[in-house]
Each structure stands twice: as C-alpha cells, then as structure tokens.
Amino acid sequence: MRAGWEWPLENRRQGCMQALDFHVSKTLKVQFFSMNDGGRRPLAVTFTPSNNKQLDGTGFGGDFLLKSGFDVLAFKSSVDGWFQEVPAELFSAINAFVAERGHERRVGYGSSMGGFAAIAFSGRLKLDTVLACSPQFAIDQAFDKRWAFFGQQLAWRYRIDAAALGADCRYFVWADSQDADWLHVDRLRALIAPSRLHVLALPHSGHPCLQFLHEARQLKPAVLDVLRGDSLGPQLHRHARRDSKTYWKNLSRRLLTHRRPHAALAAAHAAVARDERDPTSIWLKAKVLQVLGREDEARQLSRQMLGDGEHPRRLFQLSRRQMQAEQWVDALSAIDAALAMAPGSAQFHMQRAQVLSRTGRMGDAVQAAREAHFIATDDPEMNEQLGKLLLKIDDLPGAREVLAQALASGVRSAGIFLHLSATLLKLGRLNMALRVAEDSLRHWPEDQRLQSHLARLQARVSAGGARHRRRPAGAAQVWDELSWVKIARA
Numbered sequence: 001m002r003a004g005w006e007w008p009l010e011n012r013r014q015g016c017m018q019a020l021d022f023h024v025s026k027t028l029k030v031q032f033f034s035m036n037d038g039g040r041r042p043l044a045v046t047f048t049p050s051n052n053k054q055l056d057g058t059g060f061g062g063d064f065l066l067k068s069g070f071d072v073l074a075f076k077s078s079v080d081g082w083f084q085e086v087p088a089e090l091f092s093a094i095n096a097f098v099a100e101r102g103h104e105r106r107v108g109y110g111s112s113m114g115g116f117a118a119i120a121f122s123g124r125l126k127l128d129t130v131l132a133c134s135p136q137f138a139i140d141q142a143f144d145k146r147w148a149f150f151g152q153q154l155a156w157r158y159r160i161d162a163a164a165l166g167a168d169c170r171y172f173v174w175a176d177s178q179d180a181d182w183l184h185v186d187r188l189r190a191l192i193a194p195s196r197l198h199v200l201a202l203p204h205s206g207h208p209c210l211q212f213l214h215e216a217r218q219l220k221p222a223v224l225d226v227l228r229g230d231s232l233g234p235q236l237h238r239h240a241r242r243d244s245k246t247y248w249k250n251l252s253r254r255l256l257t258h259r260r261p262h263a264a265l266a267a268a269h270a271a272v273a274r275d276e277r278d279p280t281s282i283w284l285k286a287k288v289l290q291v292l293g294r295e296d297e298a299r300q301l302s303r304q305m306l307g308d309g310e311h312p313r314r315l316f317q318l319s320r321r322q323m324q325a326e327q328w329v330d331a332l333s334a335i336d337a338a339l340a341m342a343p344g345s346a347q348f349h350m351q352r353a354q355v356l357s358r359t360g361r362m363g364d365a366v367q368a369a370r371e372a373h374f375i376a377t378d379d380p381e382m383n384e385q386l387g388k389l390l391l392k393i394d395d396l397p398g399a400r401e402v403l404a405q406a407l408a409s410g411v412r413s414a415g416i417f418l419h420l421s422a423t424l425l426k427l428g429r430l431n432m433a434l435r436v437a438e439d440s441l442r443h444w445p446e447d448q449r450l451q452s453h454l455a456r457l458q459a460r461v462s463a464g465g466a467r468h469r470r471r472p473a474g475a476a477q478v479w480d481e482l483s484w485v486k487i488a489r490a
Contacts, residue, residue, distance in 0.1 A: 316334075
C-alpha cells in the first residue's frame, strides 16, 4: 500500500482484525475493517438501519461478513437521518483507498434506512452489487407516510434517482409484497432497468424482512449467495416459510384485518406452536379469541402467560428491543400485552405512543401519550414526549398548553424548554425561541439536543439578518425574569 494509506499508530487492533477511521462525528462513523493487510478480498459496504444507537463495532452484519471472507466498510449512524449527514467529499477519499487496495468486487448491504443508503450511494461508491432488504425509496412523499415526520425535517442531499445509480450495478431487493414496503419496490421498478433489478417477494415477512429470513434459516446463506454473486437469492419454499413465527403472526394479523377471524386463529395457533414462550404470539392468539367471542379461552391464555412468569416489565423491555429492530407490529403487541397487565403505567402508555408514532399513526400516538400524561402529569418525560408529539403534528395550541401546565406546576427539564423554544419558533417568535434556547443551554450545557437546536436557530438568524441582542455574561436567566407560563401561552 502507498504510504498515505498505511495503518495509523492509533488504529485499533482486535486479534488480527484491523480498523481504519474514515470519518468520526457525534452521530456518524465510517470505518474500514479487514482481517489482513492485502486487498484481494471483496469489499462489503454496509449501512445501519434506523433506530441504531451503536457507533462502535463493525456495523450492520460486519462480524458475519468479516468471517465470511469480506473486508467491511461500515457506515454507522446513530440518528434517523437517512445518511444525509455524510460529507460529500468522503466518497472520493473512499474510492481512492479502495482502488489502492485493489478489492476484486464492491458490494453494498443494508436494511430499511440502510437499504435506502446502499442504493442511493451505489453510484458514488462504484458498487457492483447491492442487496437492499425492505428499503425505502423515499420517506417524504405522499405514497407512504410512515416516516413522514423524519422526511419532512431533513435537508435532502442524497436521493435515489437515476444519477445516484451505478452504471453496471445489479440491485437485489427483498421485501414483503403484502406490506406498504411494496410501494417502494414499485418505484424502484420504475427507475431501474429490469435486467439490473432482481426483486424477491417475501409475503407476510413484515418490516424488515430479515427476522423472517433468520427464522426460516435462510438469512446467512441467502446474503452470501447474493454478495458472492453465486445466485439470485434464496429459494424460499412453502415449508421453509412456515418455520417462521413471524410469517404466521403477520398472516394472522392480515387475515384478521380482512375479517377472517377463524383463519386468523389458525395462523396465530401456528405461531404459538413454533414458539410457545413468545408473548406476542400468545397475545395475538388471545386477541383473535376475543374477536370470536371466546372470552374464557382468551383469559386462560393471559393467565398462562402470567403463570409462565411473564412480567409486564419484561414485555416492556421486549417492546423496546423490537423497536430497535424495527419490528413495529411485534413491538406494539408486546406493549399492548404489558398494558393489559398494568394499565396504570404511564411509561407503558408512552412506549405505546412511541411505537404508534413510528408507524405513522399519529392520532393514536397522541392519544396514548395523553393517557401517559394524565397518569403522571408531574413527570418531565411525559410532558416532554407529549409536547414533542403535538409539535410533530403541528398542534401548536396543544403543545403550548402542555408546556404551560408543566411549567406552572414547577416541572423543569431540558426537553421541556427545547420544545418550548421549538413551539415559539413555529409561532414565528424567532428571537424569543433563540433566547429560550440560549438560557436553557446555560442551565443544561451538556445537552446535545439543545446544542443542535441552538446552532440551527443561530444559523437561521444569520441567514435572515434578524436582530438578536445578546445579554452580557452573568445576566439573569430568562426563567428568573419572565413568566414561563406566560411565554408558553403567548
């Protein structure tokens, strides 16, 4: 290798694995990993999905790919920003490095948000093959509003369009053909030539489809098939699909939606048979029994779940893990089961609100958050989260009133003042929003949310030429000078 690409002294070594940092920030790490110093291995470029909070490690599927003979270039983001924060100049540095090492092939791999990035960056990274599992084509368009809040907040630098595609890249897309994910597949089909786009329909696999493939014992061999160029992907036969509890749960839910409760019960029973200790399968079966009017059997199932030691706190934690894996339907089932056992838990209601908001059901999410707020009015987190949801749907009077009530009762937190500043901004009170953010940051100087919010406000003031007179250091803080309740209700 040329001297410019030698491994730096500060480079981490884990056994014989080497790691090289290309970019490191608070929310994004791009790192190269290799098991040797040569460059004849294929290179896998991977992208984390949404809800990822981990910037350490080898990234999405990194350990598996390294053990399977790949070098790995991992894009790891801890924010749901659809990788819009990637510096444009990074791609030329990566391409120069990869060319110097002489990798025999370049492949991309990602799921959901990561699938979007794998396609959107395929041309810039000169990829030969992309495997995108349950990818989004766009999240700020009317055809699918599940991630609309994120899409509307982002400053889009990178999109999936003709200019983003690789000239000779082949694209493999796996998705649930019975899910809203298929709307994104349709748009990819309109953009990518059929000879270069290979779509695998996985009905009732859910979003993302990886859990289904894992349960069907097809995930690792299927991924390697595509990334090694051995075949066009897994040949999932009917008996293989039926090994997956995820398949049966999704099938049961869809049958119930189509008012076929008897068939839905059979599918739910099949899910329970494949994992008798899975609380979401048991809860689903009990729900179907209730629809059929078989209340005694539904209660017996619930008692069985409690008898097996299933505590509502464990279901809450399960729901959190399923959220992190983007298994939204199961996450909702788990928290519903927890609430059935502990309906007075504000934390459980707020968890339900968060799951609902991530699936685009904002009206239901706000209602769940109001339940949490009613139970624990003095809890700063409940005020923060309800105010945040109301801001998301542009209910400024509602957000203003929640903040006013919190402040009137003496509830204080960085999040409450952050949302107060955001509310003032949406009401057109830019200078007051900036003043609130500045004073709040003096009180919570380490809060990264406030830091980012203040930076955006200052940029807006500079760009618009607005006048904002700074008070001298040591001046009394705004919450000592003014009535916060008056500001919130102004």
